[in-house]
Amino acid sequence: MAAIAAEADRAWERTLAEWGAAPGTPAERDLAALVADAPDRFEWRVVDAALDLLACPDCGAPLGSGERGCGPCDLADGNRYAAREVDRPAVAPRNEHAVRVAWTVARHPHRYGPRAVCGMELSLPEVYAGRMPTTAQAQAYRRLIDGLTDAQVESVASLDELLRLAARR
Structure with a gap:
C-alpha cells in the first residue's frame, strides 16, 4: 500500500509540475477538479491523488471515498475507472x-x-x-x-x- 501511495504522490507531483501548479494553492485545487471531471485524460494514480484532494460536497469525505449512497462519492468512485491504465514494464x-x-x-x-x-x-x-x-x-x-x-x-x-x-x- 505504501509503495502505491508513494507512486500516486509522485504522479501528482509530476502533474502539478506539468500544469504549472504549486502544492497547496488554489491552482492545485482547480487542477484536482479538472482531473476529477475528466479522468479519461489522466493516469489512474493521478486521478486517485486528485480525488484525495477534493472534499465531497455532500459528506465531506475525500471525493469518491464516502459511504455508499453518497451521490457525488458514488459518481466519482465509478468515474475513477475511466482513467488510463498503463501496464508497468515486465508485468502481464x-x-x-x-x-x-x-x-x-x-x-x-x-x-x-x-x-x-x-x-x-x-x-x-x-x-x-x-x-x-x-x-x-x-x-x-x-x-x-x-x-x-x-x-x-x-x-x-x-x-x-x-x-x-x-x-x-
Whole structure:
C-alpha cells in the first residue's frame, strides 16, 4: 500500500509540475477538479491523488471515498475507472487494472463487502509484484474466502494463511 501511495504522490507531483501548479494553492485545487471531471485524460494514480484532494460536497469525505449512497462519492468512485491504465514494464497485460481495483478496495473497505475486501487485500501484494492469478486460481481463492468465518475474514493476512485455514476445515 505504501509503495502505491508513494507512486500516486509522485504522479501528482509530476502533474502539478506539468500544469504549472504549486502544492497547496488554489491552482492545485482547480487542477484536482479538472482531473476529477475528466479522468479519461489522466493516469489512474493521478486521478486517485486528485480525488484525495477534493472534499465531497455532500459528506465531506475525500471525493469518491464516502459511504455508499453518497451521490457525488458514488459518481466519482465509478468515474475513477475511466482513467488510463498503463501496464508497468515486465508485468502481464491488464495487471495495472488488477492493481488499481485491489488498491481502491483496500483503501476504501467500507464501500465493499468484507469478503471482497479480504480477497483484494490478499491479492494486492501478488498483483503488484506482477503476478496475475489465473481465472481458476482467483475462483479457488474466492471459494476459500467464502468458507471462512467472519472473524477469519477480518484477520487472515496472507494467501498462505488462507490456504492453511482452508486445509484445517
